[in-house]
Amino acid sequence: MTEAEADFRARATLVRKGNRYEDMTEGRVFEHHWGRTISAGDNAAFTTQTLSFCPLYFNEPYAKSLGHRQILVNPMLVFNTVFGLSVEDLSEGGGPFLGVDDCRFLESVYIGDTLTARSTVVGRRASKGQPGFGIVTWHTEGFNQNDDQVIDFHRTNLVRRREG
Amino acid sequence: MLTGSDNYFEDFQIGQVLKHARGKTMCEQDNVGITLQVLNTAEAHFNEDIMQKNAMGRPGWNSRLQFGGVTIAMVIGLTMQDTGENALRELALDKIRLKSPVFHGDTLYAYTEVLNKEDSDREDAGVVTFKHYGVNQKDEVVFEGERQVLVKRKSHFLQEIRSTR
Numbered sequence: 001m002t003e004a005e006a007d008f009r010a011r012a013t014l015v016r017k018g019n020r021y022e023d024m025t026e027g028r029v030f031e032h033h034w035g036r037t038i039s040a041g042d043n044a045a046f047t048t049q050t051l052s053f054c055p056l057y058f059n060e061p062y063a064k065s066l067g068h069r070q071i072l073v074n075p076m077l078v079f080n081t082v083f084g085l086s087v088e089d090l091s092e093g094g095g096p097f098l099g100v101d102d103c104r105f106l107e108s109v110y111i112g113d114t115l116t117a118r119s120t121v122v123g124r125r126a127s128k129g130q131p132g133f134g135i136v137t138w139h140t141e142g143f144n145q146n147d148d149q150v151i152d153f154h155r156t157n158l159v160r161r162r163e164g
Numbered sequence: 165m166l167t168g169s170d171n172y173f174e175d176f177q178i179g180q181v182l183k184h185a186r187g188k189t190m191c192e193q194d195n196v197g198i199t200l201q202v203l204n205t206a207e208a209h210f211n212e213d214i215m216q217k218n219a220m221g222r223p224g225w226n227s228r229l230q231f232g233g234v235t236i237a238m239v240i241g242l243t244m245q246d247t248g249e250n251a252l253r254e255l256a257l258d259k260i261r262l263k264s265p266v267f268h269g270d271t272l273y274a275y276t277e278v279l280n281k282e283d284s285d286r287e288d289a290g291v292v293t294f295k296h297y298g299v300n301q302k303d304e305v306v307f308e309g310e311r312q313v314l315v316k317r318k319s320h321f322l323q324e325i326r327s328t329r
Contacts, residue, residue, distance in 0.1 A: 045201070052237070084204035100260040
């Protein structure tokens with residue numbers, strides 16, 4: 001064995017992640033990985049860091065005075081988490097995130113709830129301006145541990161083509 | 165009082181445009197921190213080396229690109245004290261568009277236009293539709309989008325506070 005062949009870098013195979021435009025056939029459903037239990041620390045850090053100054057998300061007696069059993073998880077954290085869970089399957093392959101439509105916050109999420117996500121390809125088309133990319137729209141649904149749907153949205157991204 | 169007295173349902177007027185008082189300079193804690201906190205695995209948001217080398221093939225994108233979800237949350241956050249401090253719940257987002265990339269060191273400012281107000285199914289609150297804009301330090305619009313919030317009515321909640329005092 002030569003010195004070059006023995007080197008771990010020469011022997012390594014890249015563990016590829018993510019999908020490309022060609023993988024996004026209309027109607028394809030992705031059940032996304034991992035899930036995420038939202039802790040009090042997640043919610044407090046996210047809410048304060050984004051200047052999201054509504055006491056429902058950081059003052060427990062206030063949240064209780066409005067009928068909640070405890071502090072509410074910030075809906076923008078719910079959105080970001082469900083989005084984040086979907087990235088490896090949908091958009092890690094490269095291409096900027098363009099927009100979101102019809103996002104609805106359906107149920108309150110509380111500290112300790114576990115979010116999971118599922119997406120369906122609802123449309124795709126070639127990008128006129130950027131030949132190496134296509135434009136894909138997904139319908140993403142987020143659920144809690146009881147399988148209640150908590151969020152629903154459509155996301156559109158540029159997605160790299162395999163031969164791009 | 166725990167929340168302001170000038171941001172109840174009655175206080176919003178259709179057509180009104182607000183310039184929010186505070187800006188926020190985007191830093192690693194914002195972009196890298198929140199991107200990974202929410203398990204977003206796209207390395208354009210956290211691998212400086214790869215962005216310096218290939219910039220996703222886009223001129224000028226030679227550093228970590230801020231995750232759009234962070235930009236959305238940050239701009240809406242900058243508006244929150246004025247638009248959602250007296251919210252009962254967030255209802256919806258729509259027509260969210262990320263119009264220019266955001267990088268570490270950029271500073272975001274926020275504006276809000278009141279598009280609509282309507283009654284809700286509860287008498288103590290109404291639905292306000294906002295259009296938010298996020299602008300960077302070069303005055304470029306980086307974000308725009310609509311948001312619907314269920315906001316407390318002063319007639320109900322301020323009265324209740326007075327009567328329990």
